[in-house]
Amino acid sequence: MITALAGGVGAARFLQGLVNVISEKDITVIVNTGDDIELYGLHISPDPDIIMYTLAGIVDEEKGWGIRGDTFRCLDMLRRYGHETWFKLGDKDFATHIYRTHLLISGLPLSEVTKRLCQKLGLKVKILPMTDDKFETKVVTAEGTMHFQEYLVKRRAQDEVIDITFEGAEKAKPAPGVVDSILSADAVIICPSNPIVSIGPILSLKGVKSALEETEAKVAAISPIVGGSPVKGPADKLMRGLGLEVSVYAVAYLYQDFLDNFVIDNVDQMEKDRIERLGVHVVATDTLMKNLEDKIQLARVTLKSIGVR
């Protein structure tokens, strides 16, 4: 049994490789919900949706999110009704949010709703939202404190980052199965996701970090930073804002308490010694995932580094 911690696009691409190496039913994915946002009264879960759509084979591969070939008529009409429409939701995508919101309002927890969505999409992978509770990642900028999606999508990550806060983190409990799936796993993989706003929220939940430290499973991570910058997204701006250097070393530093193996890109080979002094074993390989073969290869190298297969 493999348990993976995941954010959005980078994680989804890596998991596409993983399900080609390990049976889907042996994989549990704990997904960040700190980016969840309510728009037009609908509950949107960007990271879980990216993972679901990708593994269901319906994702818009080019964008990395949303459903392939989707249209935006509903959103166009909401604009006519005076709504802001900076968060691009497609017509098919809206069905997911309508379905999710309806079940949440009827009283089901997010984890149960996510399970049903996965079943309907034919997924065998177990996808767990990190928490059923309210949790919002906020970005503190010179322009004010804002929801992460507002920072990233509406304002295009242009504001200077002063701090990141996790609203609700003290009260939020990990969703059922989250801690257990880490403790009982044969191996744990931290996907190549933003360490601050994708993996960070999961680690902030009570019991998750200690489960990663206590589990007998080897813990491997794949660096989302390659050659001093993120493959995708604003990790560099966020890390710099928090006073961290933007490097594979800094990611290893953040994960050092529980990390056994760190898969970095060949271009970052020179960081190997510095990282290993943190007590983390390093494997260098080609980590850019341009096609399915790259993804499968990265999954194989990662699994091999922690003795699986």
Added chain:
Amino acid sequence: MITALAGGVGAARFLQGLVNVISEKDITVIVNTGDDIELYGLHISPDPDIIMYTLAGIVDEEKGWGIRGDTFRCLDMLRRYGHETWFKLGDKDFATHIYRTHLLISGLPLSEVTKRLCQKLGLKVKILPMTDDKFETKVVTAEGTMHFQEYLVKRRAQDEVIDITFEGAEKAKPAPGVVDSILSADAVIICPSNPIVSIGPILSLKGVKSALEETEAKVAAISPIVGGSPVKGPADKLMRGLGLEVSVYAVAYLYQDFLDNFVIDNVDQMEKDRIERLGVHVVATDTLMKNLEDKIQLARVTLKSIGVR
């Protein structure tokens, strides 16, 4: 000031003519909400939407409902999630229901939400949902009691009708402005809508029928029955189920307490004497609305019959 009582498609077509004769801002339309239904957690108001879309010039003219050129991707995806999708909601149409539901949940009454929708669609006509309260038209059939939309759309009006009930009618109050707009009108028009399930629910609300009897305005109706059958919809089955004959006379009979003038089709001329014995003045004309000229002509004849213009 003209006040019209309206259902769906027939009323919408008539009102398209009316707004070409009378200034939009001088028209108040009281619309049936007995057909309103909650689907996927969204509040759908079929009759108000048909009126709004038609007067905003965006209706699918061929079907008479929905938005022209709309697609059904969201609904397709909801089907994949296991939902019944017999009620055809287009992608743009979904925006209306999302917007409405969001505002209703935030605490606004339906009448205020409808006002905002109309403003955004650029309408000058005042559209009033008949009530802000819960009200459901149910059809009692041999197969059981069901929501009117289930009877009409899902089961295609195939069940034998035993009775019609208005759930919530005792408690529901007319929306603000409904009774006043009848009492203060210069003329009242009952649109060519189903007398049982479109106009009937409006008449069932406390104070509406007495306002129609008390108002100093002349009250005119246009028959939705032509030559012994409805122009559109299941009025014949419903009327027969209630033990009524399917005729212009039966419609006049239902409205006799408040009706001054009844506009019927030329083909029903022979009913004139029988109707006039109810104390209702009859005008026969061509009532089929095949194009805008027909609609304008019908509006002119109706207004003239009650001395407007």
